[in-house]
Amino acid sequence: MESYRAFVVRKEDGRFSAGWERRRFEELPEGDVTIRTIYSSVNYKDGLAAAEHGKVVAAYPIVPGIDAAGVVAASNDARFREGDLVLATGYGLGVSHDGGFAEYVRLPADWLVPLPDGLTLKEAMALGTAGFTAALSLQRLIENGVRPEDGPVLVLGATGGVGSLAVAMLSRAGFRVTASTGKAAEHEYLRRLGAAEIVGRGELADEKQAPLRKQRFAAAVDPVGGKGLRGVLAHIRYGGSVAVSGMAGGSEFEASVFPFILRGVSLLGIDSVQCPMERRAALWRSMAGPWKPEGLLADVATEVEADALQERLSDILRGGVRGRIVVRLGEPPHE
Known part of the structure; x- marks a missing residue:
């Protein structure tokens, strides 16, 4: 095989394009390990990378895909051998370094995680950056002293x-979960995942924007960000924490210092991109073990073929994706 298929985003001479192309193997970027990609997944950042004004790509052309899982095809690093099953998320993947939306990807060995026992390649991409971010949020809450007996944990978006x-994952870890959504038709889905209570998106809003309101939640996981974060902080109990990981609702918010100085609330920033490898690998083992969601493939993930990728990238920017979209790029090996 002299070429491989890749989804390439270009911006040349003022013209923007995104679509599948044939590429020569010489066009693979520098790296220690070449991987035959079996699965990737669709993330919000991928949608931005494939949009003309997404503002996340470092330089064009780029192959998006911040997640990749597959089989080592060649390696110059002693830690990985041909045939090993591996996954990669974060670092520069898909934004400054060609990513997972290709039949082959070449990466620095330091970016790779050996597929942990308890996960298939498909399950790893059903988790992907989204699952890693959720696990990192859960870990940070626990490290900051949040316990199941402290009360319910709110999950935004x-x-x-x-x-x-x-x-x-919170449900698997023993927490009582309150899920927030503006989609009334998805309540049963959230209950299957483990939500004990469901609140509408508007229930946390306050026209007067009071800095302190009824103490309802021991903690919150917020992958949405934006102006709604003020309302979340107002409902956190004394000594609680809010783990913030996203900006689908906007990159800025207004807040009062009162939740922090009168209730001792902690605001925890969650960075899944540059998280150190030792911590990263340990969290993947937790996701393959005690925190592995029940019904991961049945309830959370939907598999699509590569040719459906462009449509799903548009869907995720419109908020039209439930759970996870796993993209199949190659024939899975016997795992």
């Missing part, structure tokens, strides 16, 4: 990728 998996 609960039908999205991070939100769905946060609901499932």
Whole structure:
């Protein structure tokens, strides 16, 4: 095989394009390990990378796809051998380094996680960056002293990728979960994932924007961000925490210092991109073990063929995706 298929985004001479192309193997970027990609997944950042004004791509042309899982085809690093099953998320994948929307990807060995026992390649991409972000949020809440007996944990954007998996993982970890969504038709889906209660998006809003309101939640996982974060902070109990990981609702918000200085609330920033490898690998083992969502493939993930990718990238920017979209790019090996 002299070429491989890749979804390439270009911006040349003022013209923008995005679509599938044939590429020569010499066009693979520098790296220690070449992977035959079996699965990737669709994330909000991928939608931005494939949009003309998404503002996340470092330089064009680029192959998006911030997640990749597959089989090592060649390696110059002793840690990985041909035939090993591996996954990669974060770092520069899909924004400054060609990513997972291709039949082959070449990466630095330091970006790779060996597929942990308990996960298939498809399950790894059903989790992907969204699952890793949810797991990192859960870990940070626990490290900051939040316990199941402290009360319910609120999850914002609960039908999205991070939100769905946060609901499932928190429930698996013994927390009572309150899921927030503006989609009334998805209540049964959220209950299957483990939500004990469901609140409408508007229930947390306050026209007067009071900085402190009824103490309802021990903590919150917020992959949405934006102006709604003020209302979330107002409802957190004394000593609670809010883990913030996204900006689908906007990159800025207004807030009062009162939740922080009168209730001791902590605002925890969640960075899934540059998270150190030791911590990253440990969290993947947790996702393959005690935190692995029940019904991950049955309830959370939908598999699509590569030719459906462009449509799903548009869907995720419109908020039209529930759970996770796994993209099949190759024939799965016997795992």
